[in-house]
Amino acid sequence: MMITLNVNGKMAQADVASDTPLLWVLRDTLGMTGTKYGCGMALCGACTVHIDGYAARSCITPAASAIGKKITTIEAMEHDPVGQKVQQAWQKLNVVQCGYCQSGQIMSAVALLKSKPAPSDADIDGAMSGNICRCATYTRIRAAIHDAAKTLA
């Protein structure tokens, strides 16, 4: 079926099977590979995007269910005021290692900071524990979120 999606403020068309998850439309049809595949079951968070501002796991979100909604991906974060601060904090603290999970980590962190500009450690645990990092960069992710919150204050 032909669907039209609003991705990062632009309308994009995709001719895909009706059950295709948003993740694979982004990656394989639209060529936006910043959003990653890690588990396919919403267990790891590597595929996190924003749908109407809320963090969502694109691997279990049928693309067709996102028609008419605002989809935001990592590719848009350089132009997002909160996204920029989060990226800068990540870079300043050398958070990344292999980096494969970090698009999803950043999308979850940005969603957190947009709803809670000064999150506590418990808030961070709550918002970020759905995002696995096998390199275990967690102490730096936590520090970078606090750092970004300070620069946003």
Added chain:
Amino acid sequence: MNDLAIVNVSRRTFLKASAGLALGFYLPLGYGRRNAMAAAGGTAGTAAFAPNAFVRIGTDNTVTVIVKHVEMGQGTYTGLPTLVAEELDAAWDQIHPAGAPADAKLYNNLFWGPMQGTGGSTALANSFEQMRKAGAAARAMLVAAAAKRWNVAPADVRVSAGIVSHGDRHATFGELAEAAAREAVPTDVKLKQPKDYIYFGKFVPRTDNVAKTTGRAIYTQDIRLPGMLTAVMLHPPRFGATVRGFDAQAAKAVAGVADVVQIPNGVAVLANDFWSAKKGRDALHVDWDESAAFTRSTDDIIRDYRKLAEKPGAVARQDGSFETAYKKAATRIEAVYEFPFLAHAAMEPMNCVVRVAPGHCEVWNGEQFQTVDQASIARVLGLPPDKVAIHMLYAGGSFGRRANPHSDYPVEAAIIAKAYAQRHGGHATVKLVWAREDDMRRDYYRPLYVHRLRAGLDAQGHAVAWEHRIVGQSILAGSPLQAMVKHGIDPTSVEGAVDLPYAIPNLSVELNTTQLPVPVQWWRSVGHTHTAYSTETMIDELAATAKADPVAFRRQLLAAHPRHAGVLKLAADKAGWSTPLAPGRNGEKRGRGVALHKSFNTYVAQVAEVTVGGDGRFKVDRVVCAVDCGFAVNPDMIRAQMEGGLGYGLAAALYGKITLRNGVIEQSNFDGYPVLRINEMPAVEVYIVPSTEKPTGVGEPGTPPITPAVANAIAAATGRRLRTLPLVLT
């Protein structure tokens, strides 16, 4: 810096990625420039080879550092460029790393002989002089060119932060690049003295920071080439099963599916995209021949191994006479330990892109084992190895997995591409993508091991006897690295046990190697994953039995090992070992535990603080880690690897367990195989021992001590000694 997501050294890709950058010159060491161009790009018109082709400087003032090791998170794309930048006196933001092509003559791991690859925490250590000399040679040629231009003595020319100067005359590297290319390559270069270091020992931003925080970093998973098909495999449910027949009708009916091919490993569905291929795979009907399949369960294996642990094995170390001393000992302790199979579970499930054409093959991969993979792929395709080109990409984690001695997934991709090409005109471009389930059920696991340890104290509480028996599969046997197995001892099975540093006069280490069809492989820190646990919990138990302080007990056995003793003292001091731990809340017990282990020539001690709840669930609150890895080139990279290494170990300590039931792997995703999450990560403090020794690796050594440190903390809190992994108290 580094808007480039990733740059391959193949000249075509490089030029494309760097938007028409004019390459000024290539700087090799020792041999001619043309040879180096051939080496780095393979397109310079000559076929000769040259060593040490690691630096290129463009007329646009970029310095490209060719990195022969994969960047899989451990920081090679920052650490190795630091070595060049230091000696070149480059500005950090002009430095760009690029992955080396597969070429064992030029880009071999100097610790491995004629073999290119990454592992054993060797990347920075083996490159330390090589990359510094490459940078120093480039600097000397720029200086020579500037001296000629300004008609001054080279000794009077200065270089600082990418600017060459004499008096009030200045030139950038880019401005001098073409002239420097005409200078003779120095045969000998002087390296800097520590007082002149500008980058060593200081913070530098990772070169991959921007690419990996913007989604621009390109991994194998992200490659899309013209005409490329995505392949998803259906593997047999049990090891050793084969395809008797299959019905592909339903799979081929899925929109987007291009073909279905049978290969020795199972059946592959090829489609235009992953989702179509996966739907096709799920619609396949395969009749498996399981007559030769492995159908046993983990419990059966453990039962067998426990019996084997009672029997003597091949002797890996023998000091004095264990039996005599053990009989005479005043106190004897015997313990049996169980270590499960572990999956690597890198965030990026295994994948590989292969393009085959008559007489040639190209591979795109987060490539950790170039020489082995190149030879393996060449063999299945019937090509000479030099007809297999490998393009380096970022690896989304590995932890050992992408250095498979059998080249399992790259060969699988090549066989699928070959099978498809045979039916479609001789050409194929195939991206093999394993779903998470395929990655977990088709891993090459950390072997399951059983250890038996017997140890004795004399009447004064001195350790006098120690016997360590290890039972498990060999990683090296049956692999291309089989020659490393000597006298029945696979060194990867006993490392960390045979080099026990403690002065125990009667000491024996034995190995009973088993054979199973369950595929096995190294997993971050390899043998040390299990030997650190049994040795460091047993030494702790001996200390407790002798009513001695665990740190003091270890220290008095380390007189001959000052670097072990050094990290032990540093970790204990920084953790406040001599002051009591703050008590827990109502019903909670708290404990502090220490562990000390050397691996890959790096010494690490960790002190863990643990809180055990009334329900037996526990949380690791804080870890203090001391590391001696020789001279610290990039202290922040070292800290990151200690944090990550112990976090990776902690995941296995808390949850890691792959099991078989009647031959079928029971776990398939992060629900059945949980890993560490942010709420379970302890606060971590890392302290680096100041040192002028040669640098040693840090990718793995942070992992081994964490599990015994946590177990010793649990023992301190509860009195319970856990001997089965993962650690469960409830």
